[in-house]
Amino acid sequence: MIILGLESSCDETAAAVVEDNNVLSNIVSSQLLHQEYGGVVPEFASREHMKNINFVMQEALQNSGIGFSELDGIAATRGPGLMGSLLVGLSFAKGLAISGKKPLLGVNHIEGHIMANFLDHGDIEYPFLCLLVSGGHTMIIEVFSHGEYKVIGQSVDDAAGEAFDKGGKILHLTYPAGPIIDKIARKGDKKFHHFPRAEVKNREYDFSFSGLKTSLYYLVKNKGRKWAEKNMNDICAAYQEAIVDALKIKFFKTAHESKVNRLVLAGGVAANSRLREVFQREADKAGYQIFFPSLEYCTDNAAMIARAGLEELKKDNYADMSLQAVPNLKL
Ligand code: KG4
Numbered sequence: 653m654i655i656l657g658l659e660s661s662c663d664e665t666a667a668a669v670v671e672d673n674n675v676l677s678n679i680v681s682s683q684l685l686h687q688e689y690g691g692v693v694p695e696f697a698s699r700e701h702m703k704n705i706n707f708v709m710q711e712a713l714q715n716s717g718i719g720f721s722e723l724d725g726i727a728a729t730r731g732p733g734l735m736g737s738l739l740v741g742l743s744f745a746k747g748l749a750i751s752g753k754k755p756l757l758g759v760n761h762i763e764g765h766i767m768a769n770f771l772d773h774g775d776i777e778y779p780f781l782c783l784l785v786s787g788g789h790t791m792i793i794e795v796f797s798h799g800e801y802k803v804i805g806q807s808v809d810d811a812a813g814e815a816f817d818k819g820g821k822i823l824h825l826t827y828p829a830g831p832i833i834d835k836i837a838r839k840g841d842k843k844f845h846h847f848p849r850a851e852v853k854n855r856e857y858d859f860s861f862s863g864l865k866t867s868l869y870y871l872v873k874n875k876g877r878k879w880a881e882k883n884m885n886d887i888c889a890a891y892q893e894a895i896v897d898a899l900k901i902k903f904f905k906t907a908h909e910s911k912v913n914r915l916v917l918a919g920g921v922a923a924n925s926r927l928r929e930v931f932q933r934e935a936d937k938a939g940y941q942i943f944f945p946s947l948e949y950c951t952d953n954a955a956m957i958a959r960a961g962l963e964e965l966k967k968d969n970y971a972d973m974s975l976q977a978v979p980n981l982k983l
């Protein structure tokens with residue numbers, strides 16, 4: 653089955669052609685204009701999607717060597733995400749589906765992140781335990797099959813990616829700061845400062861990252877910006893360690909308590925090199941199988957949307973023109 657995927661839930665305009673688990677093309681156009689504002693400006697994001705989506709789609713088709721007539725379906729993200737941004741991709745997909753007489757497949761972005769793993773590792777045997785860590789979500793999910801989930805824990809405030817990005821803002825780093833902190837932290841000392849871990853009273857599987865961010869804010873405020881500039885590598889290393897450690901503690905606690913010994917990482921923060929190192933070591937120690945998506949399928953992309961769309965196609969779960977974009981779509 654060959655699926656064209658479209659993704660426009662936030663600040664990446666993306667299109668990809670995927671045949672089963674093989675990615676034939678994967679085009680991502682990242683909107684750099686938000687850097688100036690230190691975060692995504694929704695109105696600008698939807699305008700950029702409007703400008704780029706046709707080119708991105710054309711390029712994905714061209715690079716795949718597949719003609720439009722050979723496609724078995726058009727998959728698009730229907731949520732969660734920014735309403736205006738979602739509408740661009742979804743409306744564009746509807747237009748393609750109706751004019752080309754192709755099945756329209758509505759995809760949950762979170763499912764897309766999980767299914768990204770199948771592109772690298774082939775179909776992973778169910779059930780598995782997934783840690784989804786992105787700019788919008790931090791969730792521990794037991795995955796019984798596609799469409800059958802139990803959310804065990806999640807963040808009660810900021811997502812892990814937000815903790816990186818907001819921390820970066822305090823340190824005057826460019827948005828999104830996750831990949832920058834990852835790089836800078838490699839030269840720093842993790843033990844330079846002890847930041848609080850993301851504990852939530854009486855909720856042992858949930859995360860909270862807002863206290864961590866506040867703790868960094870006051871550290872920089874009290875010690876001064878010059879001090880922060882001088883110790884940037886060490887601050888980043890210690891701050892990143894607090895995020896990775898909190899994720900590790902809760903995720904592996906859940907794993908030890910469950911009967912599932914297959915672990916799957918998903919989302920932009922799964923690209924973090926320290927997280928991958930720590931999680932691999934921890935999994936090896938306990939004898940779990942652990943899967944990470946390759947770096948290009950961690951952050952937002954349309955190959956994962958096409959792959960999740962394939963599951964909808966297999967279930968004959970076709971959408972029609974009444975399909976709505978849902979900004980707070982749940983798993
Ligand atoms: O999955 P994603 O592309 O978008 C959402 O669905 O939110 O995740 C984006 C998030 C951003 O917060 C970004 O800073 C973070 O993933 N991120 C990273 C790394 N690469 C991306 N965080 C830490 N280390 C990285 N290498």
Ligand code: ZN
Nearest residue numbers: 761786951952
């Ligand atoms: Zn995402």
